[in-house]
Amino acid sequence: MTNxxxxxxxxxEKVGYATGDLACNFIYQTVxxxxxxxxxxxxxxxxxxxxxxxxxxxxxxxxxxxxxGTVVDKTNSKYGRFRPYLLYGAFxxxxxxxxxxxxxxxxxxxxxxxxxxxxxxxxxxxSSINVPYAALTSAITRDNKEIVxxxxxxxxxxNGGGMIVSFGVPALAALFTHATGKTSTGWQMTMSxxxxxxxxxxxxxxLNTKERVQVSEAESKVSFKDIFTQLRVNRPLILVCxxxxxxxxxxxxxxxxxxxxxxxxxxxxxxxxxxxxxGTLPALILMPLIPVMYKFIGKKKLLFLSLALKFIGxxxxxxxxxxxxxxxxxxxxxxAIGTITCGGFVWALIPETIDFGEYKTxxxxxxxxxxxxxxxxxxxxxxxxxxxxxxxxxxxxxANHAQTPAALHGILLTLSVIPAVFVAIELFAIYFxxxxxxxxxxxxxxxxxxx
Numbered sequence: 001m002t003n004x005x006x007x008x009x010x011x012x013e014k015v016g017y018a019t020g021d022l023a024c025n026f027i028y029q030t031v032x033x034x035x036x037x038x039x040x041x042x043x044x045x046x047x048x049x050x051x052x053x054x055x056x057x058x059x060x061x062x063x064x065x066x067x068x069g070t071v072v073d074k075t076n077s078k079y080g081r082f083r084p085y086l087l088y089g090a091f092x093x094x095x096x097x098x099x100x101x102x103x104x105x106x107x108x109x110x111x112x113x114x115x116x117x118x119x120x121x122x123x124x125x126x127s128s129i130n131v132p133y134a135a136l137t138s139a140i141t142r143d144n145k146e147i148v149x150x151x152x153x154x155x156x157x158x159n160g161g162g163m164i165v166s167f168g169v170p171a172l173a174a175l176f177t178h179a180t181g182k183t184s185t186g187w188q189m190t191m192s193x194x195x196x197x198x199x200x201x202x203x204x205x206x207l208n209t210k211e212r213v214q215v216s217e218a219e220s221k222v223s224f225k226d227i228f229t230q231l232r233v234n235r236p237l238i239l240v241c242x243x244x245x246x247x248x249x250x251x252x253x254x255x256x257x258x259x260x261x262x263x264x265x266x267x268x269x270x271x272x273x274x275x276x277x278x279g280t281l282p283a284l285i286l287m288p289l290i291p292v293m294y295k296f297i298g299k300k301k302l303l304f305l306s307l308a309l310k311f312i313g314x315x316x317x318x319x320x321x322x323x324x325x326x327x328x329x330x331x332x333x334x335x336a337i338g339t340i341t342c343g344g345f346v347w348a349l350i351p352e353t354i355d356f357g358e359y360k361t362x363x364x365x366x367x368x369x370x371x372x373x374x375x376x377x378x379x380x381x382x383x384x385x386x387x388x389x390x391x392x393x394x395x396x397x398x399a400n401h402a403q404t405p406a407a408l409h410g411i412l413l414t415l416s417v418i419p420a421v422f423v424a425i426e427l428f429a430i431y432f433x434x435x436x437x438x439x440x441x442x443x444x445x446x447x448x449x450x451x
Contacts, residue, residue: 009146016208017140017150018157020086020133023201025161026194027097028126030169032381033255033276034187035100035119036389041399042183043103045111051389053116057123058379058386065127065378066227069371072132080211081367082132082139089129090202094195096121101191103184127374129202135370138351139211144440145291148348152290155344159283166276169194170259226365227372233360236435237353237369241376243346246426248380249387250310250419251339255279257388257415264403265322265411278329279336286340294345298437302345303430310338311423318416352440359443388414 039050075081099118106114137154141147169190177186230237258276263269293302313335320327350373358364395410397403403411435443 009141009150011153013140013208013210014150014153015157016205017136018154019201019208020136020205021154021158022161023090023198023205024126024130024133025158025165026198026201027093028130028381029162029165029255030191030194031097031100031122032252033165034169034259036256037259038101038187039115040389042187043111043115044108045115046393047389047397047399048393049112049389050115051386051393053112053119054386054389056116057119060120061123061127061375061378064124065131065371065375066368068127068131069365069367069369069374070226072135072367072371073365075132075367079206080139082136083206083209083211085129085132086202086206089125090199090206093122093125093129093202094199096125097195097198098188098192101187103188123378126378127371131367131371131374133205134347134350134374135366136209136211137347138354138364138366139213140209142213142351142355142444144352144437144444147351148291148294148345151348152287152344155290155340155347156283156287159280159287159340159344163277163280163283165194166255166280167273170273170276226361226363226368229361230357230365230368230372234353234357234369236349236356236433237372239429239433240346240349240353241372242429243349243426244373244376245380245383246422246429247342247346248377249383250380250422251343252381252383253387253419254314254335254339254415257411260388260392260397260411261322261415265408266325266328267322268325271325275329275332278332279339282333282337283340283344286337287344290341290344290348293341294348299345299349300430300433300436303342304427306338306341306345307423307427307430308338310335310342311420311427313338314416314420314423318412318420322412349435352435352443355440355443355447356435359446387418391418 036047036050036054039045040047045053072082072085075084077084079087096118100115100122102118104111104114137147137150140150172190172193173183173186175186176189177183180186180189255276258279259272262272262275290302297305313331313333316331316334317328320331322328350369354364354366354369357369391410391414392407396407397410398407
């Protein structure tokens with residue numbers, strides 16, 4: 001393999017790589033934040049049916065994602081192992097996303113069948129792009145400082161995409177709805193715009209990145225069974241997977257329920273876009289500071305402090321009356337600071353788990369590792385549809401109606417208390433992560449000595 005641990009990556013390439021996550025957020029963040037609302041309040045599917053569908057699709061992912069990871073690891077093309085998927089998957093991804101936000105004139109059963117087909121296709125195309133895109137980090141460089149820097153720029157763009165989605169999607173949907181006179185058309189046009197922009201940005205990412213870390217033929221002989229080998233010997237990877245399902249599950253719950261909370265509990269639907277913006281705006285300040293914070297306080301303290309802030313913000317949302325709009329927004333910002341910092345940094349942990357897995361097994365299973373992480377990431381994101389869909393239905397939520405006190409209380413619990421419990425579990429899990437900076441340097445030195 002290429003043993004270049006200290007090669008500096010140009011800022012241009014870092015930005016080029018980051019446009020890939022901006023693209024994915026334009027499309028998948030829109031899906032994560034608004035598809036449940038679209039299904040229940042526009043498409044006409046019950047919250048319970050939508051939540052059950054999200055669960056079924058995640059079960060399908062449990063089989064599909066690892067298969068995609070093994071295929072990616074075996075890829076050998078003139079464009080590299082990972083970059084070709086960005087080129088060839090960009091526009092299919094956008095097209096399927098647009099179909100998810102299209103409302104055909106089917107019967108109730110026909111709508112559910114259509115939703116299943118389009119959402120399954122979206123999940124598969126997303127994995128076919130996001131697994132190789134994420135694995136590309138480990139092929140650009142093996143220097144941990146450069147990885148943290150690369151990831152920080154990526155997360156800045158990712159949160160920028162989240163900011164645009166949080167503020168822009170509701171605004172665009174309202175604008176297009178007003179222009180066309182149809183809510184369903186307004187949402188379809190909004191997703192079309194986000195999808196086309198996302199596809200173009202994926203092409204930009206493909207054109208501006210380079211795969212430097214090459215692997216030998218022996219190291220690239222990865223099979224499906226290597227998934228179970230990694231889970232058996234790679235303890236840091238297991239912890240990272242736990243972080244992903246809990247952290248992004250919480251984020252997805254918060255994002256998907258936020259629109260219900262502001263619309264019905266706060267009774268200010270005009271503030272939905274501002275509430276969403278406050279959840280992403282701190283990224284503009286925090287993302288450039290992550291490498292500095294990592295340098296001075298280390299990974300465990302950084303994760304602990306960020307999760308503690310996230311927990312405090314969620315408790316604040318529960319305790320502060322919904323009529324105190326200023327207080328609600330302050331709690332939202334505190335929660336967002338913790339969410340953004342933790343979410344941005346946890347991605348930087350994955351390449352070192354790949355190094356550790358290679359140290360243990362002799363195989364550099366980048367695609368397999370990222371497929372596993374991507375599965376837990378998507379399952380966490382799907383929790384934002386599964387948990388709220390089921391709970392809102394049980395609390396008596398009825399779309400486009402004045403909500404009962406029980407339904408309003410259910411929205412509040414789903415937004416704050418349930419995510420806070422998951423965050424508390426994450427805080428506990430941090431103590432078991434054993435791949436610190438010193439151990440990672442030893443692993444890299446051992447890999448270098450193997451040649």
